[in-house]
Amino acid sequence: MTRPVIVVVGAGPGVSGSVARRFAREGYDVGLLGTDGEQLVQLAGELEALGAAVGRTVVDVTDAEATTAAIQRFGGFADRIDVLHFNPSAFREKDPLELTVPELLEDVALGVGALLTAVQAARPFMSGGGRVTVTGSMAADKPWNRAASLGVQKAGVRNLVRSLDATLAPDGIRAVTVTVRGTLSTEGAFTPDNVADALWSAAHQVVADWQVEVPYAG
Template sequence: MTRNVIIAGAGPGVSGSLARIYAEEGSRLGLLGVEQSVLAALTDRVAEAGGSAESVVVDLTDDAATRAAVTQMGEHYGSLDVVHFNPSVFREKDPLALTPDELLADVRLGVGALLTLVQAARPFLGPGARISVTGSMAADKPWFGAASLGVQKAGVRNLVHSLDAVLKNQGIRAVSVTVRGTLTSDGPFTPDRVAAALRAAIDQDEASWATELPYDG
């Protein structure tokens, strides 16, 4: 099925693999990220896989700029079928070294930016549209050495539950996939395998919809 897909926090890892999966189906992609060179490389990958992509360099913590970018893409495509949220911050500081301002800055990207993304996309989302999030086992088993990451992943998963509750009566559903492993270049936790799990979660049966699904490899 051809879809109009926005990927926020697009890069070479899981989000890039998800973009390629949709590209192979002929979907049209809108890519949001902070590095032009990364977006350019991913746009080429999408084209090679048979899809098409528009990209915008944007800091997702900039509310006004992100809203403008999403609105631009929504107006360009006319509607949006899938909105995927990928970013988080890995800051290697334990709770005794992490400052409140650093924690809030990390949560601003890893959780708060999802609000901006969904609110801006909402006018273009109709029945059958889907919101997805790359989750992590850090939500349940945080590593003290990167304390803010667990807070981000727990927070964004919680927010997904609330978004789904608000939107489900309009036929729009939200899901996070909790990746219970560390990304590797081979084995069950490659970006391609995790992206396939995300793709399956997005297309799960609405009659038995789950707002959080684990990926155990």
């Protein structure tokens, strides 16, 4: 049997890197999509040291064609994707009177739209027991007006996850977002590693009691 596979969309040094390491320690091989080639090389080395086979692609995930091709390569390698983790969002420090419509749409294309691309690309390689996990934020409920687009992204992606879960559930695939109700930090409850643990737990919920949104308050 081949090892399970997680594809991490928006891979980097924060929560997404911690998620990749958490799953690698549990025996998963890993596909990484990110925008910073040096970060991907470093993360890939860490994952390989944990015993994972790693594929990595530098890609702008708002480029639907390139993202689809990358995910399909990862899926085709082992003919499976067991977990798709989605992490990207755009932070743009502009309040609603400064933010333009094109800027808002650009940010939503990254923080929400790219999830559609990723799931549609991964779906042919997912089967019963597959999971889609998304890093959520309290900005969905309590947005900071100085970063107005971030709240829109996090509210939108949480809503989209509900639709994805309802669509995929009949085939035994579930989707979940973990709403991080705190500020990421280098120590304490809100370290990237602790959030990654919460995402691992959310992906491994008992199906009969499935929650599409799981709050993480430390």
